[in-house]
Amino acid sequence: MLHHNFVWLFLALASTVWTHPSLTEVHTSPPKISITQVNSSTRWVEGKPDVQLFDIVLNNTGTESWLTTSDNLHVWVESENLQTVQPAKVKRIRPGDSVIVQVSVQNNKDVPQGSTGPATAVAHWGKNASTSHSITARYGMPTYNATAASFDQHESPDWFRDAKYGIFIHWGLYSVPAWGGIGKNENYAEWYWSSQMSPDDPTRTYQYHLKHYGPDFLYDDFMANFTAEEFKPKDWVDLIADAGAKYMVPVTKHHDGFALFDMPETVSKRNSVKQSPHRDFLREIFDAAKTYQPSLRRGTYFSMPEWFNPAFSNYTWLDAFGVGPPKNPYTNETVPYTGYVPVEDFLPDIQFPQMQILAYEYETDIMWCDITMPTSRLSAKFASEWINREYANNRQVTVNSRCGVIVGDFDTSAEYASTLELSTRHFEATRGMDPHSFGYNAATPDSAYLNASGIVTTLVDTVSKNGNLLLDIGPKGDGSIPEIMQTNLREAGVWIKAHEESIFGTKYWPNGFGQGNFRYTTTDDAFYIHISSKPGSGTVVPDLVPYLDGDRVTVVGGSLHGTVVDAKTNDDGYLVLDVSRKVAMADKYTWTFKIEY
Numbered sequence: 001m002l003h004h005n006f007v008w009l010f011l012a013l014a015s016t017v018w019t020h021p022s023l024t025e026v027h028t029s030p031p032k033i034s035i036t037q038v039n040s041s042t043r044w045v046e047g048k049p050d051v052q053l054f055d056i057v058l059n060n061t062g063t064e065s066w067l068t069t070s071d072n073l074h075v076w077v078e079s080e081n082l083q084t085v086q087p088a089k090v091k092r093i094r095p096g097d098s099v100i101v102q103v104s105v106q107n108n109k110d111v112p113q114g115s116t117g118p119a120t121a122v123a124h125w126g127k128n129a130s131t132s133h134s135i136t137a138r139y140g141m142p143t144y145n146a147t148a149a150s151f152d153q154h155e156s157p158d159w160f161r162d163a164k165y166g167i168f169i170h171w172g173l174y175s176v177p178a179w180g181g182i183g184k185n186e187n188y189a190e191w192y193w194s195s196q197m198s199p200d201d202p203t204r205t206y207q208y209h210l211k212h213y214g215p216d217f218l219y220d221d222f223m224a225n226f227t228a229e230e231f232k233p234k235d236w237v238d239l240i241a242d243a244g245a246k247y248m249v250p251v252t253k254h255h256d257g258f259a260l261f262d263m264p265e266t267v268s269k270r271n272s273v274k275q276s277p278h279r280d281f282l283r284e285i286f287d288a289a290k291t292y293q294p295s296l297r298r299g300t301y302f303s304m305p306e307w308f309n310p311a312f313s314n315y316t317w318l319d320a321f322g323v324g325p326p327k328n329p330y331t332n333e334t335v336p337y338t339g340y341v342p343v344e345d346f347l348p349d350i351q352f353p354q355m356q357i358l359a360y361e362y363e364t365d366i367m368w369c370d371i372t373m374p375t376s377r378l379s380a381k382f383a384s385e386w387i388n389r390e391y392a393n394n395r396q397v398t399v400n401s402r403c404g405v406i407v408g409d410f411d412t413s414a415e416y417a418s419t420l421e422l423s424t425r426h427f428e429a430t431r432g433m434d435p436h437s438f439g440y441n442a443a444t445p446d447s448a449y450l451n452a453s454g455i456v457t458t459l460v461d462t463v464s465k466n467g468n469l470l471l472d473i474g475p476k477g478d479g480s481i482p483e484i485m486q487t488n489l490r491e492a493g494v495w496i497k498a499h500e501e502s503i504f505g506t507k508y509w510p511n512g513f514g515q516g517n518f519r520y521t522t523t524d525d526a527f528y529i530h531i532s533s534k535p536g537s538g539t540v541v542p543d544l545v546p547y548l549d550g551d552r553v554t555v556v557g558g559s560l561h562g563t564v565v566d567a568k569t570n571d572d573g574y575l576v577l578d579v580s581r582k583v584a585m586a587d588k589y590t591w592t593f594k595i596e597y
């Protein structure tokens with residue numbers, strides 16, 4: 001055997017055409033690989049706007065032969081108009097499985113960014129096996145036009161796909177009354193004003209307000225109580241970093257129209273700078289992040305409509321929106337919309353300039369719009385201009401899926417979703433730590449908040465399905481963050497940091513996210529198995545994962561990080577992990593194992 005191997009190696013190295021029949025019987029036939037998808041993406045390698053990423057899917061179409069590291073498979077892109085900067089190396093594909101890899105390329109001199117033409121992805125492996133797949137590619141980054149069709153080609157950047165975990169912050173006037181009902185009647189506390197308008201609302205906000213504040217106390221009167229005396233932006237950003245999150249998305253203006261950032265008086269005076277307490281909270285939060293946690297990416301939640309803005313009344317299309325000016329629900333009297341500056345048209349005069357201010361003056365990384373307005377044609381203009389301009393600044397920024405006529409870079413339809421599906425389109429799931437509120441609801445008992453175990457399993461589940469998790473906290477009206485939220489976030493953060501190699505920068509496994517309590521994530525060099533229940537001896541992994549006998553399987557995270565775990569394949573081809581009691585006791589929430597290729 002040794003001798004034969006030596007001959008095989010020697011012949012392979014000499015690149016000789018080799019057909020010795022007796023040896024083909026000794027060695028299994030080479031794997032059959034095909035390239036099934038090639039996309040010239042609209043993403044560039046961070047920091048290098050002229051280096052474009054191609055996404056390539058390869059499939060092992062054979063039934064027996066695995067592709068392994070020794071096959072030395074490389075993929076690159078060929079074209080007269082571009083050069084491959086970094087080919088991809090594929091170390092493992094199980095028969096019947098596919099993998100997704102990235103190749104980076106650069107336009108040749110004089111090939112304009114955004115022009116189109118042929119390109120061929122080529123894979124080469126083994127002694128002399130190859131396959132290819134040709135497409136009409138776009139070379140480099142396009143300049144977007146102000147139409148949805150044009151902008152819809154834009155994709156979420158890799159830094160955002162890799163970041164996986166963000167903290168959403170709902171803090172505004174609604175944080176003062178902090179009421180969203182109890183238990184199964186709970187609804188979003190940030191919807192206080194809207195809920196208050198209807199005596200039949202299940203949250204009983206109409207009745208709650210009457211009892212606690214009386215019929216003459218208007219929603220806008222909460223401005224005087226939004227004093228922020230315990231608001232400590234450094235503590236906020238430090239907590240987010242301790243939580244293990246990579247980005248944050250504070251609410252900059254919710255549906256009540258009260259903004260936490262500054263703007264010209266011609267746009268609106270309905271904000272915390274022109275009104276009490278006369279502070280630019282968004283600036284304070286972003287400055288604290290820049291100073292104390294500069295690696296955190298900074299996004300901005302922005303409500304496209306305002307319930308009661310008088311200039312919005314003719315845009316009505318949802319029951320709760322466009323019904324302004326506001327009324328006192330106890331008398332039906334029309335009441336002022338504090339800070340309103342008369343404008344001609346809500347879209348170009350309020351919504352559009354506010355989005356531009358967040359983009360250009362506050363330099364948001366993520367424009368997180370809420371409430372898709374089918375009429376918001378200006379979102380295509382806003383997004384195309386912004387992305388084009390930031391391309392010139394070598395900044396990859398992103399917009400979510402709720403901005404109006406554009407589809408957006410990533411889907412956000414999973415809001416408090418009880419189950420998630422794997423999606424080949426990148427998505428972001430969102431929910432609060434509260435069982436059903438983003439804004440702080442003082443009626444929620446501590447025990448009902450998502451705990452560390454819940455945070456970890458939700459994060460792992462989301463990541464295994466190609467999503468990010470945007471987990472929300474609701475600070476109190478005074479700006480302090482409830483203790484229980486801090487405790488649970490920090491506890492989860494300890495786990496997340498210890499297991500970060502299996503979360504951040506990973507990709508979903510295109511062959512399945514995992515059955516039962518099992519979830520998978522991958523990199524080019526390893527496969528991660530996450531189990532959300534305590535494993536033991538003879539733990540059978542319920543999917544045909546890319547494990548080959550002889551692979552090293554190690555523990556990720558916990559006090560026994562790096563420990564080798566006994567692993568074997570059973571008669572049906574499934575991986576069996578022999579997890580010792582010691583290893584099982586050394587971690588909690590979710591147990592993670594790594595197959596190294």
Ligand SMILES: *[C@@H]1O[C@H](CO)[C@@H](O)[C@H](O)[C@H]1NC(C)=O
Pocket residue numbers: 037038039055056057100424425
């Ligand atoms: C390639 O693009 C198509 C069409 O947009 C999309 O459905 C598919 O998921 C993309 N594949 C990869 C690997 O990005």
Ligand SMILES: *[C@@H]1O[C@H](CO)[C@@H](O)[C@H](O)[C@H]1NC(C)=O
Pocket residue numbers: 036059060061062096097098
């Ligand atoms: C990969 O190839 C196998 C065998 O031809 C096939 O059954 C499977 O559907 C393919 N997978 C993908 C993602 O194309």
Ligand SMILES: *[C@@H]1O[C@H](CO)[C@@H](O)[C@H](O)[C@H]1NC(C)=O
Pocket residue numbers: 015016017128
């Ligand atoms: C490799 O394969 C190609 C086409 O399949 C063939 O033209 C070439 O001669 C082969 N090279 C060697 C060294 O065998």
Ligand SMILES: *[C@@H]1O[C@H](CO)[C@@H](O)[C@H](O)[C@H]1NC(C)=O
Pocket residue numbers: 142143144145149150151153
């Ligand atoms: C923008 O419009 C021009 C002219 O119609 C078109 O050639 C170009 O492809 C468009 N760009 C994008 C990115 O859609």
Ligand SMILES: *[C@@H]1O[C@H](CO)[C@@H](O)[C@H](O)[C@H]1NC(C)=O
Pocket residue numbers: 176224225
């Ligand atoms: C709001 O402020 C007023 C005036 O300082 C005070 O009397 C009232 O108790 C405050 N209400 C709340 C809910 O904090």
Ligand SMILES: *[C@@H]1O[C@H](CO)[C@@H](O)[C@H](O)[C@H]1NC(C)=O
Pocket residue numbers: 314315344345346375
């Ligand atoms: C609302 O009114 C403004 C000002 O007259 C107008 O420009 C806008 O098109 C109207 N919007 C709708 C949806 O009718």
Ligand SMILES: *[C@@H]1O[C@H](CO)[C@@H](O)[C@H](O)[C@H]1NC(C)=O
Pocket residue numbers: 329330331332
């Ligand atoms: C206010 O108007 C609503 C709807 O027209 C009506 O049902 C309600 O009785 C009115 N309330 C008062 C106090 O007039």
Ligand SMILES: *[C@@H]1O[C@H](CO)[C@@H](O)[C@H](O)[C@H]1NC(C)=O
Pocket residue numbers: 451452453454
């Ligand atoms: C965490 O929350 C889950 C779901 O509510 C619960 O089953 C579990 O017991 C909690 N864990 C701890 C340690 O409190």
